[in-house]
Structures are given as C-alpha cells and as structure tokens.
Amino acid sequence: MSHSEAEGIVSSPWSGGVAPFAVNSKKLGMWLFIVSDTLTFTALLVAYAYVRLANPDWPRPFEIWPAIAKSSAMTLILLSSSLTMVLGVAAANRGDRKATLKYLGWTMFFGLAFVIIHMTEWYTLIVHEKVTPWSNPWGPPLFGATFFGITGLHMTHVTIGVVYLAIIAWGFKKEKFAPIDVEVSGLYWHFVDLVWMFVFPMLYLMSVNLKG
Amino acid sequence: MGAHAPAATGPQHSDPTTHGGTTKLFLTVWVWLLILTGIEVFLAYLRLPPILMLTILVGLSLIKSVLIVAYFMHLRFEKIGMFLTLIPATVFCICVMLLYFFPDSVRLMNMRP
Numbered sequence: 287m288s289h290s291e292a293e294g295i296v297s298s299p300w301s302g303g304v305a306p307f308a309v310n311s312k313k314l315g316m317w318l319f320i321v322s323d324t325l326t327f328t329a330l331l332v333a334y335a336y337v338r339l340a341n342p343d344w345p346r347p348f349e350i351w352p353a354i355a356k357s358s359a360m361t362l363i364l365l366s367s368s369l370t371m372v373l374g375v376a377a378a379n380r381g382d383r384k385a386t387l388k389y390l391g392w393t394m395f396f397g398l399a400f401v402i403i404h405m406t407e408w409y410t411l412i413v414h415e416k417v418t419p420w421s422n423p424w425g426p427p428l429f430g431a432t433f434f435g436i437t438g439l440h441m442t443h444v445t446i447g448v449v450y451l452a453i454i455a456w457g458f459k460k461e462k463f464a465p466i467d468v469e470v471s472g473l474y475w476h477f478v479d480l481v482w483m484f485v486f487p488m489l490y491l492m493s494v495n496l497k498g
Numbered sequence: 499m500g501a502h503a504p505a506a507t508g509p510q511h512s513d514p515t516t517h518g519g520t521t522k523l524f525l526t527v528w529v530w531l532l533i534l535t536g537i538e539v540f541l542a543y544l545r546l547p548p549i550l551m552l553t554i555l556v557g558l559s560l561i562k563s564v565l566i567v568a569y570f571m572h573l574r575f576e577k578i579g580m581f582l583t584l585i586p587a588t589v590f591c592i593c594v595m596l597l598y599f600f601p602d603s604v605r606l607m608n609m610r611p
Contacts, residue, residue, distance in 0.1 A: 307580040317580075321588050328592050335556075336599045339549055354539070361535050369528045372570045373521065469572075476570045483562045486535075487555035491542035 316470045320477045323443075327481050330439065331488060334432045338492060345424035346493045347415070356407050357490040360400050361482065364444075367396030368479040375472040378465035383458065386468060390455040393475065397448040404441050408434075433489055440485055443478045450474060518575030527569045534562050549604065 307314060338344055348354055374389030411417040411433075419431045454471045457463035538558050541551070568574035573581055 306577075307583070308577050309580060314580075317584055321584055324588055325591055328595060332592075332595045332599050335552060336602070339552065339600075339604060340602075344548075354542075358535070358539055362532065365528060365531050365535070368566065368570050369524060372519070372524050376519065376521070376524075473571055476566055479570075480563050480566045483531075483566070484556070484559045487538050487542075487559055488552070491538055491555060492548065492552060494542045496543065496545060 310466045310470075312466060312470045313473065316473045320473065323477065327436075327439070327484070330432075330436050331484055334436060334488060337426075337428050337432065338488075341426055341428070343425050344493070345422065345426065345429050346495050347422075347424055348490055348493050349495050352410060353407065354490060354494060356403055357486055360403050361486050363396050363400050363403070364479045364482050367393045367400070368476050370396065371472045371475045375465075375469045378458070378468040381465075386465075387455055387459055390451055390458075390468070394448050394451050394455070397444055397451070397475075401441060401444055401448070404437065404444075408437075429493075436485055436489060440478070440481055443481070447471075447475050447478050518572060519569060523569065527565050531562055531565060534558050 305311075309317075348357075370389045370392040374386050374393060377385035377389055416423055417430045417433070419427075419434045421427050422430045450471055454463055454467055458468055538555055541554060541558075544551075546554070573584075
C-alpha cells in the first residue's frame with residue numbers, strides 16, 4: 287500500500303474523530319428515536335388495517351359534522367403547526383431569537399388547539415355515542431379499541447410535544463439552549479404531524495358514514 | 499461539512515450543516531399538503547371498495563410524509579449517507595409487516611359467505 291493510499295484511509299470520514307453524517311449527535315439521536323417510533327405506529331396501523339379490511343361489518347359512524355369536520359380542522363391545525371415550527375427553526379438558525387419564540391408560541395398554540403378539539407371528539411364518542419375500547423353500539427368492539435388506542439397514543443405524543451416545545455422555548459429565551467435544540471425539537475414535532483397524516487385517513491376517512 | 503470537519507460536540511454548538519429551505523418553499527409544501535388532504539377527504543365520500551380506498555389513501559399519505567420528511571424535517575438537505583442509513587431499513591421493516599398481514603386480511607375477507 288502506498289503512502290498516499292494509507293493517508294486516504296486514515297482521513298476517511300469513517301476512520302474516527304469526525305462526524306460521518308455531518309450532524310449533531312442530538313439530531314442523530316432524535317432521528318433514531320423517530321425511526322423506532324415509526325415502527326411502533328406502523329405496527330399499530332398495520333394491525334388496524336388488517337382488522338379493518340378483514341371485517342366487512344366494520345362500523346362507519348363518522349358524519350360530516352362533527353367527526354369529519356373536526357378531524358379535518360385538526361389536520362389543518364397540525365399542518366399549520368408544522369409550518370410555524372419549520373419557520374421557527376429557520377429563525378433560530380439565523381439568530382433571530384424573538385421570531386423563534388413567536389413561532390414556537392404559535393406551534394404550541396396549534397398543538398394545544400389540536401389536543402382540545404381531540405378531547406371534545408373523544409367526549410362525544412364516549413359520553414354521547416357510548417363507545418369504549420371494549421364495546422360500541424355499532425358492532426365489532428375492535429373499532430373502539432383501535433380508535434382509542436391509536437388516537438390516544440398520538441394525542442399523548444402531541445401533549446408531550448407541547449411540553450417539550452415549552453421547555454425548549456424557555457431555555458432558548460434564557461440562552462441555555464442553542465439553535466440545534468430548537469431544530470431537534472422540530473424533528474419530533476414534524477414526526478407527530480407525519481403520524482397524523484396516516485391516522486386521519488385510516489381511522490376517520492375509512493369510517494365515513496356514506497348514508498348521511 | 500467536509501470530511502475533515504470536527505465532530506459537533508456540546509449543546510452550545512449549533513449544527514453548521516443546517517441549511518436549505520426558504521419561507522416560500524415551506525409555504526409551497528404546506529399548500530401541497532393541504533391540497534392532498536382535501537383530495538383525501540373528497541375520496542372518502544366516493545363509494546370505493548375498502549381495499550382500494552385504503553390503498554389510495556395510504557398512497558396519498560405516503561406522498562405527504564415524503565414532503566414532510568424531505569422539506570420540513572430537512573432530510574433533503576442532509577448528507578446522502580444519513581438518508582441511506584435511516585430510510586431503507588425503515589421501509590424494509592414496514593414492507594415485512596405489510597407482507598405478513600395484508601394478504602391474510604384479504605384472505606379472511608374472501609372466505610366469508
């Protein structure tokens with residue numbers, strides 16, 4: 287092996303002492319968490335798709351009002367929160383602290399609005415429609431189990447995301463956190479948005495009441 | 499960041515590779531996401547067979563997720579090695595899950611009288 291060839295190996299990105307992916311370790315860690323959480327949600331959604339397709343008696347209880355209107359509004363809200371989040375990350379990276387906090391505030395507001403609307407949706411189903419994870423008035427009990435299981439896990443993620451963003455906003459305001467921390471929290475938030483892009487059509491739109 | 503750049507370390511170090519994306523680009527992606535969502539809601543009111551409906555809706559959701567991951571999550575602007583490490587393995591695992599479950603769900607449906 288010539289000297290120049292040996293030098294090439296020693297200075298490669300994989301020879302140690304450098305970051306081959308050229309990303310901050312926190313960012314890589316969040317990406318790996320997102321991959322694992324993707325598989326969790328995928329397992330739940332694939333299991334749901336299985337029982338949904340295998341069961342021709344699957345209930346279709348969701349009318350335009352309130353369920354489809356509310357869930358569509360929730361989709362708009364989450365997509366808008368992703369827009370404000372990405373604008374917040376851009377503001378953080380250019381060093382505009384005031385704009386970053388403003389966009390983080392809007393993102394948290396949208397996140398809270400999503401959770402509140404979702405809670406009213408759950409309230410209608412549980413109290414008025416008598417749907418529980420174990421039973422419902424329309425037939426297969428798995429409807430309630432899959433609906434509350436998947437939307438509940440997603441709502442938990444949104445709630446944790448709002449708390450996470452509040453901590454990041456506080457730390458960024460106090461100059462304890464760097465722009466990379468805002469960006470990493472943004473990755474989590476966009477992932478929560480991404481999951482809803484599958485939950486909304488699969489759980490709500492596949493159960494639209496066509497007779498209404 | 500070149501091959502000889504130092505590894506990013508403490509919390510006060512911002513990521514020097516963070517770049518890409520303008521407000522106009524993000525707004526365009528957001529509008530497309532809304533349009534695709536509108537198409538999904540419209541499709542829900544067509545009387546399509548469940549398996550066809552599910553396939554179309556999941557297909558549209560996949561397009562939406564690609565837009566979110568590429569632009570909002572900035573993966574489009576990261577090094578190709580990052581993409582190759584994260585995405586193919588995830589897609590492979592998801593495909594294995596689908597391979598196990600989907601054919602069986604359709605079999606059960608077809609067995610009904």
